[in-house]
Amino acid sequence: MLVIALVDRTGSGLWAAVSVLYFTYVSGLSVAEVGTLAATAGAIGIAGAPLGGRIADRFPLTRVLLIVQLLRALASVALLTTNNYALLLAFSAVGSLGDRSASVLTRLYATRVAGPDRVRYQAVQRTIANAGWALGGLAAAGALALGDTAAYQWLLAGDALSFLASALLTLRCGEPPSASRTVTSSKSPAPAVEPSRTNPWRDRTYLAYVATETVLFLDDAVFKVGLPLWIAHTGNVPHGLAPLLLVLNNVMVVALQVPLARFGATAAAARRLLLPLSATFALGGVAMALSATGGTVVATLFLTGSAVAFTVAEMLHATVSWELSVALAPGTAQGSYLGVHGLAQSAQRSVGPLAVTAAIATGPVGWTCFGAIIALTCTIQHRLVRGRLIRTPLSVPPVTVSEH
Template structure:
């Protein structure tokens, strides 16, 4: 699965870095149309996480992931066939659905394969994925130097081929045991009961709501830092891509070592307190970056980027553990699918939250960091008492998928 993550993210890096340019220069859309397309596709793609999780509780996860990868490949290829705006939205939405579903499926696969070592496994997975993104981005930058329509089209084709390759690699993965598809060893099977659903689990839904806020670090790097550098600080504009490089380097170097601090449920919950302080520090550094000269602003923005990257890594470690620990074993896929909504919703509304902070000025960034810090403490209290709810349950007998 780590090889799949690398191949998948190389392809995504090829496309994500040039998607806007492709739609403007190849499909000849206006900026307003591109923005609407991205928003519509993102909104529709939100459904991908719960759909993927629910399917994984009913069918072998490797087969579901194989199907999703092929759907993503078809969606990417379809973008090459038309400049029709409605079709571009439709194909982008299908790709978004597949992307969010694939993210949940790979997380669920790690949960089932790695068991108690799931946090460490996810750390390796994320490190490999970030390396793939970086390689794809570098390849895209080299291709864009050609400045031709064919270069954009080949990058999109490369994205599609990466999904095909991922699907082929998935065929070689063994099916992990699943507690959601069970058989009874009794001669008189127990009557079927309705499966547990996260939609009626108020604690889990509240947890997912707090997760939506904690995922806002993503919008900081994609929208917040570039706009703040360009419009409010005295730092050079060229600092923005360098801070993205800093983010990737830190994740590749530190994600695995940091994972050891959250390998148990109690340890993961305890990390919410230093995470709170880290978010507050990042917001404060962003606020003060607008008050100094070029050197001071550069130093403070670098500190802010490092703080938000540290927050990103800590939150990833916490989220991998708590999202599973709070879910019953017999409905992990469905629960993790609902948890995936947090990141999907953040991708839609996160840029709005960040631009609101920018519009308010330094005080907006201070408030931004404070709100996320308070959300960490709310989550710390929210999950208390639920973490051992399913620990004493007896694991059911699983069906062999061979």
């Protein structure tokens, strides 16, 4: 599955770097049409996370992931066949649906196959995925140097091929054990489980936790939207600093995500990590605000410091999120719960750009409040999950259903 992560994210890096340019120069869409297409496809894709998780609780995970990868490949190929806006919108929506499903299914696979070591496994997987994303971006940059519309089409074709390769590699993966697809021994009756604890939509604590996660995922919008726009808005530093800070983000994640993962290897440790995470988010917001108070050198230093702080926050939150999202879920419904948790990241893709543009519009005060609000949310989550984590229900070893 680690090789699949590399192949998948390399292909995604190819497409992410040129998607807007493809729809503009190859499909001939206007700026408004491109924006509407991206927003609509993203909104539809939100359903992919809970849908994929729910299906994975009922069918073999590797087979579901195989189908999703093939669906993503078909959606990418379909974009090459037409410039009709309605069809481009439909194919993009299908691709977005598959992307969000694949993200949850990959996390679920890591959870099931790694067991107690799931945080470290996902840290390694995220490191490899970031390396793949960077490779795809570099390949896209090289292809774009050709200055030909055919280059955009080849990059989209490469994206489709990466999903096809991922599907073929999935065939070689063994099916991990699943508590949601098990039977209990006839000598030991199944333990009673509260209905609200097997249905995430009726689990108020988990839904509240997901709501706080939506806020904590806002660091993603800082790098994709906030930093580039803030640099353009202030005019204190060269615009070329924005991609350099994004490279710094990727390099730090590749170098530090695995070492940092050990600080959140248990549910209790992950919860404790929320407090330093709170301080890191606040520091990132303050540094961003201070970047508007000086000349080019001062602004560059503070922007770099802010990028470092938000990257550390990103890595710490990833570690916390991997552990708590599973620790708060019953073993018999991990797929459904992780699917609902996936809504947080999907919702952030819509809310995030609005939040960072609001911070930019209000200047240094806006960035200070931005960091403070996320910091406060960390402390709220720290208190919220305490009651669930201190409970230690008796576990009953399941007997896995054989797959023949």
